[in-house]
Amino acid sequence: MSSAEPGLSVDDSIAAHAELPLWRSFVRWETALLVALVAALLFGSQTKQFMTATNFFYIGINIGEIAIMALPLTLIVISGEIDLSVASMLGLSSTLLGYLFRSGWPIGLAMVAVLVVGALGGALNGLLVTKVGLPSIAVTIGTLTLFRGLAEVILGAKSVTGFPASLVKIGVVPLPHTRIAYSIGIFCVLAIVVGVVLQATATGRSIYAIGLQSEAAHFAGIRVKRIKFRLYVVSGITCAFAGILWTFRFATSRYDAGTGLELNVVAIVLFGGVSIFGGRGTIVGVALAAAVMACLQQALTLRNVDGQVRNIVTGVLLLVSVVVPNIATALSRLKARAARRRRPVTVSFAP
Amino acid sequence: MNVLTAPVATQAGRGRRSADLLRARELGIVLVLAVVFGLTTIKNPGFASRASVRQLLSGASLVALLGVGQTLVVVTRNVDLSVGSVLGLSAYLVGKLFVSHPHVPIVAAFAAGIGVGLVVGAINGLITTATRVPSLVVTLAMLYIVRGVDARIVHGKQIDPTSIPRSYQSVGFRTVFGVVPWLTIIVMAVVLVVGYCMRTFRSGRDLYAIGSNPEAAALAGVPSGRRVFWAFVVSGGLAGLAGALFLSQFATVSAVAGVGYELNVIAAVVVGGVAIFGGSGTVYGAALGALLLNTINQALVAAKVSAFWNQAVAGALLLLAISFDRWLSLRLQRIESKRGERRVLR
Numbered sequence: 001m002s003s004a005e006p007g008l009s010v011d012d013s014i015a016a017h018a019e020l021p022l023w024r025s026f027v028r029w030e031t032a033l034l035v036a037l038v039a040a041l042l043f044g045s046q047t048k049q050f051m052t053a054t055n056f057f058y059i060g061i062n063i064g065e066i067a068i069m070a071l072p073l074t075l076i077v078i079s080g081e082i083d084l085s086v087a088s089m090l091g092l093s094s095t096l097l098g099y100l101f102r103s104g105w106p107i108g109l110a111m112v113a114v115l116v117v118g119a120l121g122g123a124l125n126g127l128l129v130t131k132v133g134l135p136s137i138a139v140t141i142g143t144l145t146l147f148r149g150l151a152e153v154i155l156g157a158k159s160v161t162g163f164p165a166s167l168v169k170i171g172v173v174p175l176p177h178t179r180i181a182y183s184i185g186i187f188c189v190l191a192i193v194v195g196v197v198l199q200a201t202a203t204g205r206s207i208y209a210i211g212l213q214s215e216a217a218h219f220a221g222i223r224v225k226r227i228k229f230r231l232y233v234v235s236g237i238t239c240a241f242a243g244i245l246w247t248f249r250f251a252t253s254r255y256d257a258g259t260g261l262e263l264n265v266v267a268i269v270l271f272g273g274v275s276i277f278g279g280r281g282t283i284v285g286v287a288l289a290a291a292v293m294a295c296l297q298q299a300l301t302l303r304n305v306d307g308q309v310r311n312i313v314t315g316v317l318l319l320v321s322v323v324v325p326n327i328a329t330a331l332s333r334l335k336a337r338a339a340r341r342r343r344p345v346t347v348s349f350a351p
Numbered sequence: 352m353n354v355l356t357a358p359v360a361t362q363a364g365r366g367r368r369s370a371d372l373l374r375a376r377e378l379g380i381v382l383v384l385a386v387v388f389g390l391t392t393i394k395n396p397g398f399a400s401r402a403s404v405r406q407l408l409s410g411a412s413l414v415a416l417l418g419v420g421q422t423l424v425v426v427t428r429n430v431d432l433s434v435g436s437v438l439g440l441s442a443y444l445v446g447k448l449f450v451s452h453p454h455v456p457i458v459a460a461f462a463a464g465i466g467v468g469l470v471v472g473a474i475n476g477l478i479t480t481a482t483r484v485p486s487l488v489v490t491l492a493m494l495y496i497v498r499g500v501d502a503r504i505v506h507g508k509q510i511d512p513t514s515i516p517r518s519y520q521s522v523g524f525r526t527v528f529g530v531v532p533w534l535t536i537i538v539m540a541v542v543l544v545v546g547y548c549m550r551t552f553r554s555g556r557d558l559y560a561i562g563s564n565p566e567a568a569a570l571a572g573v574p575s576g577r578r579v580f581w582a583f584v585v586s587g588g589l590a591g592l593a594g595a596l597f598l599s600q601f602a603t604v605s606a607v608a609g610v611g612y613e614l615n616v617i618a619a620v621v622v623g624g625v626a627i628f629g630g631s632g633t634v635y636g637a638a639l640g641a642l643l644l645n646t647i648n649q650a651l652v653a654a655k656v657s658a659f660w661n662q663a664v665a666g667a668l669l670l671l672a673i674s675f676d677r678w679l680s681l682r683l684q685r686i687e688s689k690r691g692e693r694r695v696l697r
Contacts, residue, residue: 084614134673137430137487138627141614142669149663156659260611263432263491276485308502308606315495322484322492330482 064183080278093243098253122236211278441594464595472587562629
């Protein structure tokens with residue numbers, strides 16, 4: 001049985017890399033994102049309130065949880081899989097935190113329990129993908145529904161409020177002596193950790209190897225299934241943690257917390273230059289992508305552009321991010337086809 | 352996403368036996384459907400009433416229709432996430448058409464809805480095939496763009512039932528024999544026609560070939576790009592039709608019409624036995640999958656299980672369905688390979 005790789009085959013992408021001229025190695029997607037970020041800031045600064053510390057605090061607070069969830073998803077996508085259940089896990093975690101708190105658990109213990117449930121949810125994804133061998137997109141659409149459903153079962157239409165003020169503060173005040181939101185501070189620490197793991201450890205390099213050629217990685221002695229399983233567990237825990245932050249930011253626990261955010265998270269990861277087929281992408285790219293998206297969204301908000309209409313920007317950025325790098329290859333393919341047409345072709349059907 | 356999926360059903364249509372297997376797959380869904388329906392009716396006889404059955408059918412119709420288009424696309428190893436947004440845009444634009452021209456003929460209104468979908472489908476197909484960008488990303492982007500355009504047009508307003516002609520609304524609620532809504536009959540007709548085409552015509556068989564093995568299909572001379580393009584166009588067109596039907600069914604359309612449908616549709620398609628990495632599955636299965644999911648949702652309500660359980664059960668069911676499918680295909684593969692050995696020995 002061969003591994004089913006949709007679309008572009010791995011050989012293609014390796015060949016494409018090998019043929020790159022020297023100057024192309026300086027043209028990185030991250031550079032483009034940096035330019036985009038500067039452009040977004042310039043665009044934003046045309047509105048008076050944009051270049052203020054308060055505004056940047058709000059930009060951060062709005063993207064914090066999404067950016068945090070994008071980190072483990074980056075690893076999963078690089079390994080060639082996907083996790084669509086992230087936002088549902090956020091919702092389940094928020095709901096469970098509220099439920100346990102309402103039932104009289106100390107908030108610290110409730111937070112630990114929520115993280116454990118996050119790990120279990122991630123383990124379920126991981127088991128179904130690695131042990132049962134199901135396509136991750138189908139599995140995580142299933143758990144997307146399941147986790148959100150469990151959240152609905154736990155709290156129903158009710159909501160829980162009254163969390164300790166000292167914790168709720170985390171969601172709405174900046175880190176001491178700065179104007180940086182807590183969630184952004186946490187994101188930065190996590191991003192550095194994940195980035196170092198991905199770039200400088202054997203496990204990190206293995207993730208790329210798995211994404212490029214799962215079977216080759218397996219024969220090279222990489223424990224493909226174990227690593228994938230652990231990535232899902234990490235994703236579950238991280239999303240549960242994001243759920244805790246979300247709960248404190250809104251000081252409310254509701255089953256529909258973060259509904260539909262999964263697509264935003266996926267969009268940021270893909271916009272960050274991570275290949276949906278795995279094996280390519282960096283944390284720096286994803287962090288920059290999150291920054292660009294957040295700044296653009298806020299710039300549009302300040303211009304009174306409606307939230308739904310701002311979706312157009314998300315979509316166009318996503319489309320540009322995948323189409324532009326492919327235009328060169330598409331053109332060379334067309335050229336090759338034209339050349340082939342000019343040449344007489346002899347085909348032999350001998351075995 | 353390199354998951355090992357090479358179900359036996361991939362060879363659909365090549366041999367009679369594998370065709371039988373496929374039919375068995377749909378039979379399985381029908382059986383589960385019958386069990387769910389039977390058990391719920393025992394618990395609550397009202398479940399088999401005309402009104403209830405009508406609701407089961409009309410509630411599943413739109414997702415089933417979207418599932419037909421999705422099947423065409425998924426069979427070729429692609430995916431169309433933009434269907435929910437297309438439905439929303441098409442529903443609003445058709446509604447707007449009625450607001451500005453109250454006497455538009457119904458057929459023209461439907462054509463307008465389908466047209467909206469065809470345009471978006473063509474864009475999806477063009478970008479996917481011309482630049483060879485993964486369709487998941489392209490259609491995710493289009494999900495956002497189309498929804499954004501929709502919101503821009505809607506601008507916080509909504510279409511009210513008063514501006515929709517009664518005759519148009521009757522498509523959504525008038526029934527045959529008091530049980531089968533016209534809406535469902537339209538969807539069934541689409542399912543049958545597309546199902547026949549996919550089974551009989553060369554272009555339909557090509558879709559399976561592309562999904563089973565893209566390289567082999569290209570070597571065999573299948574015009575993959577053109578086929579995939581048209582699969583997206585049809586999926587878009589059907590999503591547009593679904594938008595027009597949405598308007599006739601609910602007569603109220605705001606900027607959030609159809610939000611989140613895409614995942615429901617994919618769930619229905621997967622439950623219906625369409626392999627998410629292409630090459631196998633039928634539109635009948637997809638439509639039955641939509642009916643099954645809706646029936647289970649309604650059954651929970653009828654069995655007085657709190658409505659809050661709906662999603663959790665739907666999610667668990669989806670996971671069970673794909674796990675069972677995997678188990679079945681592995682088993683069938685083992686049987687097939689054994690048979691093969693025996694044949695070699697003989």
